[in-house]
Amino acid sequence: MITQVKNPILEIHDLTVSYDQSPVLWNVDLSLPSGKLIGILGPNGAGKSTLIKAIMGLVDPSGGYVKLFDKTLAEVRSRISYVPQRESVDWNFPASVLDVVMMGTYGKLGLFKRPGKKEKELSMESLEKVGMHGFANRQISELSGGQQQRVFIARSLAQNADLYLMDEPFAGVDMATETAIFELLKEMTAAGKTVIVVHHDIYSAVNYFDWFIMLNLHLVASGPKETAMTEELLSKTYGGKLNLLTKVSDLIRQKDFNPLKN
């Protein structure tokens, strides 16, 4: 059951994305309401991360487009925040917690300007919101998994955006951190922000989110719990890949080029 909304904050139209020669997302059509906590769910390899990356412009789609605030990504970059997966960086990097959070302010600063007092205050506020205020000068290599995740979120808060996209922010994180982050996300949506989260665990998802996007190489459902999380839709999402789709993907991968790309 795919629910479409009027005046969506994010609109995805007929999006097809290939990754490494094979299609990972087929013809995704959805629109999302603002001010909600939205979860993207699906099994491994379902295309969840790819969807976020396509929205953020990090991978090029083979077809279709994405509209944010009814505009293109380039026009509204300053209103969007991205939290990548924790493993995507090397935490041995010589930086303090505050250093990383301040990176969230770089976008608005532009080239050649150095971050100043205003940026530092904003970063400290963000750290406060994730409960890491006292860790400002700690080296990131000394942090636990949960603390690293909080730092990443603080960085995105420092961007002061309206739409937040987070890739598996709850993965490998202790219970206390998970609860804390969830509380924070709820506060943010209450304040009118929209937060889209790729989540790995179906059980906790049921209680966390207002809106559910179910992916399995294609869009199975998009909508509130009642319409998107029925038993039938759950088995369509988690019940294994569509046989034909897998076969076609194999056929495509065997070719030396991607026939779906223009």
Place this chain on the structure above:
Amino acid sequence: MEDFVYFFTFQDSSIAFVVIGIILLGVGSAYVGTYSFLDKKALLGDAISHAVLPGICVGFILAGEKNPLFIVSGAFISGALATFLSSWLNKSTRLSEDAIIASILSIFFGFGIVLLTIIQKSGNPEMAGLNQFIFGNAIAILESDVYIYGGLAIFIILCLTVFQKEFSLLVFNPDYGRAIGFPMGMIRVTFNVLLILSVVIGIQAIGVVLMAALLITPGAAARFWTDRLGVLVILAGTFSAISGVLGTYISFVIPQMPTGPWVVVFLSIIALISFLFAPKKGVLSRYLSRRIYLRKTHRDHLLKLLYKGIEANKPGLPIAEIHEAFPFQKTQTKQSIGNLSKDKFITQSQLVIELSSTGRSEAKRIVRLHRLWELYLNEYMNIAPDHVHDTAEKLEHLLSPEMEELLESRLNFPKLDPHQENIPRD
């Protein structure tokens, strides 16, 4: 011209030895290097080739002359030390692998340069031979050298061939090897020994800096032609041998040219040819595949167009109308019409094109695949009817008869597609 004949008919026995030497050296390095390449540790060979320099110098200092035994031993110990330090640094520090390799490479080389300049200043006349190690000069390979270094090369080649199973386990799946009881640690050490040995003998011909090419390039080039390990290694060796001989030839004809760079140039040319023209993996091959596919796609679209004409009660379509359906593709359309006529899928009378009977079933098949796929996208993936067309348009050319059967049975032999159009069957 006479140089060419003189060289290649081996009238001069010293030339024959040089050629044999360089072939053996090159093949040995290509063999070992290919495994390194598959192991994704290709640049380790680069580090080792720089790292043997201090060992060579120490060997020279101790022997007082260019004594192969001392030099090889020195180089070997130096290389082994570098390899050991690399893995130790990997385990004991948080430095990244590339930083470790680059550090070992430059530190050992720097130290080697120190020793080299000390030797140079000492005024030992034998020293001229040492410079050969940095830049390589195959022409200077003596008969005695060939026996020693050639012998070592043959040893390396034999080792790798006889123990192909063990070394491929090392490169592809060491954990599995360990699990089934192979002594992976020993195998790794043996491999490193072979790698260091091949570096030591290879730098004679090609020099320290360019040795990496002798290890990496043949394997990288051969990889584009085959997926089978046995063939891969032999092909790499062949490329290396060819480049070695050609490079030596240039050095022979223009005496002041060092051999090394020319061997690398020929190897790189072979590599570039492989990257561009190898069937299936080559850049050009992929490009051509795509062009051929796009042309087939266009022909299919033309057939479909004619079929849709029949559905709309127009048994044939005028050429002008066909061209109109494919704006900006005039040459392509002309080509497709030509090809389809040749294959007897269409007939042309005056300016109207009609489907032949074979053409009609082929067109039916494509239309059927298109509409089946549209139905599949719509029913199984909840994709809106107005979004299924583009994807189906691209995929209809790919779907095999087996896939067609699957689609039919999965969708239960449907009559209509999402646009309420008929799904044609014979």
Place this chain on the structure above:
Amino acid sequence: MSFDQNAFLIIITAAMIAISCGLLGVFMMLRKMSMTGDAISHAVLPGIVIGFFISGSQRGLEVIIGAGILGILATLMIDWLRRKARVQLDASIGITFTLLFAIGIILINLLAYKVDLDQECVLYGEIAYLPIDLWLTKSGLNLGPRILYLSLLNLILVITFIILFFKELKVTSFDENFSKVIGIPAGLINLFLMSMVSYTTVSSFEAVGAILVVALLVVPPATAFLWTRKLKLLIQLTIAIGIGISIVGYYLAYFFDSSIAGMIVSVAGIGFLASALFKSKSFLSRFGTSRTSVSFEKTV
């Protein structure tokens, strides 16, 4: 004795080169591109030779431009091999730099009648020749300071580059995807960095040779990284190491009568290996104070 003045000149020049290389090298190391730095410093050779050839015997702007172009060319070649031809990364680097270096050597030989470049000089330079040249040649007095001024200019430009783009370099080195998303031109920053590396290589090769530039790019930052995780300290330590090895290296080279550049690198190497030993986990647990780090669940 005038030797002291020469010693001072040489040490100052070497230190400046070490600092320029070290500063750029810190970011190369953080981006895990140390071997690419190695490749670029080899790859610029044909550019240097062609630049020499075009400008006659005057070493000037052409050489720097030639090297810059080759540096960018090398980066583009590696990228093309990896992305279009689909060759794995380490092989792309290896093939590119060996080919370009080989072409450079061939050019040196072909153009020897006009280009005053010695093969060995290219590899390890001879910073010591400059004062000695001063004694022998008439135009001598310009030679020494010339390299000095070149290195000084290089240092100023490198420092300016790093200061101007400090936050961009930091964020693109730490989290490239995030940097792209917030609108930072990551690809351009990378190209700038590679260009600075090429420029620094060519500016320094007469003194220390192309290959030893690699050592100065890689070893001081790696050594510093063993001692600290704070970026500011890392940079300061790299600079200090650069100065230290220049001083010690020079005097040891004088004592052993060897290549100065080679000795500087060897000293750097000893410092590096000693640091690694001192800071290694087994050493620390046996001889150091136990200081458990504050991490519970470590990342993957």
